[in-house]
Every structure is written in C-alpha cells, then in structure tokens.
Amino acid sequence: MSIVRYLTHPQVQIDPDVPVPQWGLSPIGRARTEALAQASWLARTTQVISSGERKAIETAEIIAIRLGIMIEIREAMHENDRSATGFLKPAEFEQVADQFFAEPHLSVRGWERAIDAQARIVREAEAVLARNRPGDILFVGHGGVGTLLFCHTAGCPIDRVHDQPAGGGNLFAFARDGRQVVHGWRRMEEVAA
Template sequence: MQIVFIRHGQPEREWNTDKVADPGLSELGKWQSERLADWLEHEPIDHIISSTKRRAVETVEPLAARLGMEIELEEDFTEIDRNSKVYLPTELLATEGGEYFEAIRAQEYAAIGWDTPEEFHKRVMAAFERLCEAQSGQHIVVACHGGVINRVVSEVVAASERIYMQVAYSGICRVWVEGDRRVLMSMNETGHCCATRTEVTGFMRDGLISGPQY
C-alpha cells in the first residue's frame, strides 16, 4: 500500500480571541491545490483522507471533486496546534508571532492550545498505524500538516524525534507499507507546482504490481 502524504497549501493567517483558529487557503494555496489535483488525478487513488482543519480539507477538495470521491476526516492527523486561537504560516512565526511565538519557544503548550510533543507524536502515530492496519486500498492520499509528516517520516526512518524536515506547501511525501515494513519512497515532491502531467509511468503508477526495491 502506498500512502501519499500531502502538506496543505499556503493558508491565510488567523488571530482570534474567542474561538479556535481554522483558516482556509490563501489564493496561492488554492492555486497549489489545483496544481496538486492536476498531478494526482492520473494516479489510481482508492481513498482520500484529511485532517479536520480547513487548510488540509481545501487542499484536496479539487482532487476529490475530479475523482468523484468523498473526503474522510481524521482528527488525529491534525497539527500540534489544533486547539490554538492563533494560526500564522510557519514562515511568519518568528517575525510576526510576538507573544505567541515566545510562548512556543518557552514550551508553554497548554497556554496556547497546543498538544505536548509527546501527545502529538502518540496520536499521529496511532492514526498512521490504524491506517496501515486497515489496508483500505493500495493508493491512499492523506492531506495533513508539516508536523504530522515529520512525525511519520521520523518514525519510518527510525530517526530521533528531534528531526525536522522542511516540507513545502502542497509538498508530497510517499510511504510504502507492506506487512510490518514501512519504507519512505519520496520526500517533498513539488513537481506539480512547476510542471504538467498527462500520465504516469514506471513505479509511481501503482503499488499493486511491484513494490519498492530494497
């Protein structure tokens, strides 16, 4: 089974006082979601799953519409900041985050609506293992977040929990699952943002005929 993890497209910013932040995509993010659909609609996708956050759902809505598929929501694939009243794109935190960014640096997680890193890791990996065990298809798309992808990839490659890999907005990371084996196939594909595609050839076509060569 191939799991295609996608980081959401570029989102808007949101700074609330009375409710959890849940911004949708920016205009660039919407463009990225359309390019992603252009790219992935040629692959034999069986299921589309998304975190419950708008920025993730909106990233795969164009793909789901083209394929005539429903999007299944999975709360445990949401980001570490799932209960925060603030959302700033990652690249703006240091320059525009102010007290919010200082609270992150001070690890004051409860005060800003974050899970602890330990809680976050546990729930993300539980969702990943449930998906692996369900074997609900051969080619599954999961729209989620940079932190979620980092947790999964770190576990797959048996790296330290401190590992950090920059995943681009709408970047694609592929994981192959075969029994108890989990293999990282690709990391941060962004070809859909600068190229067109009319078909797929070779291994990326599907995971049914042949798996990755170890």
C-alpha cells in the same frame, strides 16, 4: 505496491482574529492544489484521508473531487495543539516550533508535546493502513504532525531537520507494505509519477 502519501496543505489565508484550525486556503494555495489534482500519479489513489482542520479539508476536497471519491475526515489528524498560545507572529512562531522539535518530551509554552502529537498521528495513520484496502492512500494534513510521521516512518529521532520545506504543499511517500520511505519531502509540483 501500494503507496501512502502524506501531503501538507499549501498556503493559507492568515487571519489573527480567526482560530488557526479554521483558516482556509489562500488563492495561491487553492491554485496549487487545483494544479496538483491533475497529476497522473494520483490516479491509483482510492482513499483521501483528511485532518478535520478547514485548510486540510479544502485541499483534500479539491483532489478527491477530481478523483471521483469521497474524503474521510479523521479529527485526530489535526496539527499539534498550539491553542495555548494562539496565533504567533512568524518570527516568534519559528522560535517556538524550533523548541517544540528540539525538546519533544516537553510542552513548550503549553503546546502539545511532540512525542504525544507523534503518537497521535502514527495511531491515526496506522488505523487507516490496517484496513488494507487496495490502491494508494493520500493523507492530507499539516507540516508539524507530518514531520513527526515522517520521523517515525523513516526511523529518525524527532528533529526539525526533517521538517518540510517552507510554504506548505509538500509531500513524502512510503510503501504501505514494510513502511519503507519512497521519497522524503518534495514540493507537490516536483513529484513525478
């Protein structure tokens, strides 16, 4: 059985003067990813597919180098488009994110609608899965669209109750055949073989 995993990038270097898609991993995020790259459960991974955002690419590259494979970048796997507001301070960001998930058919403060972001991430994942290559697949991306993909795969309505735990660096897994969820969000340090 081939397993598909969706990993969110861990902690980033926050810089309000730099567009969010260009943020890179923080030293903590990099260290967490380097430790994860040693995990035995990654051994069957034959494809590492990354969002085009810098933090996701950096996460994917650390893992792919360890596995001896190239990453594939899919630009449309980016996080939900929040460019209308740019950087928001944490408390304000959380309020807007709550609205984003609570009202998926509405554009909250100009953000991409959750239903549109979900359709996009599902389309990208399904395009990769349709190739039907042997081995496990690791998608590396973001918490918002990752949660939307999880909701779709689990057959749940869009709801922030299904969001990853705080801090990033979490993953969920599902079987490629049948798309059954193997496990929900777990911190990457807690995933066993």
